Amino acid sequence: MADTLANLALGFSVALSPEVLLFAVIGCLVGTLVGMLPGVGPLAGISLLLPATFGLSPTTAIVLLAGIYYGAMYGGSTTSILMRIPGEAASVMTCVDGYAMTQQGRAGPALAIAAFGSFIGGTLSIIALMLLAPPLASLALKFGPPEYFALLTLGLIVLAFLSGGSMAKSLAMAALGLFSGTIGIDLMSGYMRFQYGIVALGDGIGIVPVAVGLFGVSEILLAAGRAVPPKPQRPKLAELVPTRDDLRRSVGPIGRSTVLGFLIGIVPGSAHIISSFVSYALERRLSKTPERFGKGAVEGVAGPETANNAAACGAFVPMLALGVPSGPIPAVMLAALMVHGIAPGPLLMEQQPSLFWGFVASMYVGNLVLLALNLPMVGLFVNLLRVPYAYLYPAILMFSVLGVYAAGQNVIDVWIMIAMGGLGYVLRKLDFEVAPIVLGLVLAPMIETALRQSLAMSSGDYAIFLTRPIAAGLLGVALVLLVINLLPSRNWRAQLGIEN
């Protein structure tokens, strides 16, 4: 403990040096902007700015990139809440209740709770990272393909809890998402699937264009179809602050989602995206009033926003402790270190103490900066809603096209976004929820790959899922959840939507 404190003191001496501090603030600012621009998620933002860090010192470079990463996680919530445009995949769930709150004139509290949740989730996770990185990292390594498959299966079960509407409709949407996720090259055999000769579809359908289309573009189409155009809002100062009730309702979700998000975040792979979905489903399941979810429940904002920031921090555990990338974003950050001649590996902490501890300390600083940056801006952001929709919506559409194109530099992404906007419009007119499509799309390639990798490891023997304790445990939990949910309860007909 004394060692940790001494190290942390070293870290803060690095993090608070003017240059590092300056770049931490710049990173947070840029990240917030990147998160707000629809389509441009943290990965695209970091990738675009990576070359700019080559001239900096290694510590400054990684502090800047990390600032962009968690800054984007903060910023992603803003457009989700105000305009129903997910700035990145992790804030898809925030759209649902966050935007519902905005429509009720409660955008201010939603933004404030998102900022608080992100801050608490981020800060507590850094403490966990600092104290427990090495043991957690060896735990994370135990997650091979079978464990990953089991975890994702659990995520798939979660689909059933996502929405309050008819489960049959949810499952149909999930199936559509899972199917879309099989488009592209088959990692295990090299065959192209459902690609129809379009080379750009070889990597599959991007999550971000789909999410922006289904949520954002469809909302604009729906608004355009209304007989009476929606009136711009005139928020009052008193309405910007969360009520005591909001805070009371948010405490539980923030606490639970911090733990949940951090644990999912340390697992190598792209599992962190599902943290916000799982958190939302968990909160809805635990809530005494699940019917409020989807209609502006503050818990539905607090949970996912906390979880995605905690997961962003958890993703640094394998990266810092072992030098292995735990996902695409840490991979780019490791590359930034390699460009500076620092070979990331298990000895990073010993060989580069000032870099490691400076990085950790800078994350504390960065989270504070983001809170200080975001809370006062709530008022400013909310005032965006004063802009008449005739100007606001075309502008949003323009930024969506721009952002989605900039992220992948691929025109097909723009077409996908537009098509998904049309699909989302039709589905929402027919009372289908679109979130399960996004989760299905996220899960399908990961779950398929993990399943087939596991079977490659075991030469086709399914027993591999039962002989490995973590995998068997997770699958057991999934089974219990499934049984609880499918047991013929009094209202199973209503649950399946048959009697509606």
Place this chain on the structure above:
Amino acid sequence: MKGLPIILAVVMTAGLAVPCAVAQEKFPSRPITMIVPFPPGGVADQTARPVAAALEKVLKQPVVVSNRQGAGGAVGMAATANAKPDGYTIMTALSSISVIPEADKLFDRQPAYQMSQLAPIALVSADPTILVVPADSPWKTVAEFVADAKARPGQISYSSSGLYGTLHLAMEMFAHAAGIKLKHVPFNGAGPAMTALLGGHVQALASGPGVVIPQIQAGKLRALGNWGPKRISAMPDVPTFQELGYKEVEFLIWAGVFAPAGTPEPILKTLRDAMGQAVQDAEFKSAMDKLQTPIAYLDAPEFKKFWDADAQAMAKAVKNIGRVD
């Protein structure tokens, strides 16, 4: 003899005209785009950026790196192959450039591009892959590894960066030469492949020195063999497969600069000369040093020979693997 002055005049005018034309459109007169068919931060990108910076100094025009990722590099490679051959679009690509058309052939697909659509300019680097196993595994040498693999065919597993990816091809080339059968578990990139090895989910991996050295130093992994033509300075005790008697086993992860085929010879010459100077640049050398990637410069003719031989070996390896169903 009356015609001679006329002929002379024509020849002289022609002789004058050529330098004039060149002077009018002196290459390069505007910024050059360097396509990198992989995302920022990858090996190709890390190599391309210092190359672009050094080229900029020589050519006195901006060289802008443009990441055109997708389909394992096929998107950016096809974009270069089909770009206007005027020297203003060049590309830094990796050895996979020879594998993608072979894989397309294997699956009877319309190839995204043909290798003949690309003209080599220079080879920049060529790194051998290294065979690594966990430090607590029973094999101390390649011979022990091979003996064990022969005793239980298809049991020892290895991870790779992806099907027909560089790490897969390297391992299969060795397995074919040694007459052993290994179990392949593909991952999505070299990073996840390393994570799987460290987590004990697979038992062997072939990967680049930059990735394996830190893990070896930390005592997590042991290196058994080297696919390169000679031992590398960072691990002088690790023998090459060729030393061990596997004469045909040579695999290098290389990075080279290409232009679209049909780029006029004088422009190619300018680019080739510029690359020759760029690799001498002190900043470029220090950047490659930091990446722990030795510079292995070859000018176009030698690079072409190297590429042809390499492409043949790759094609053979892809055919040996065949379709995986």
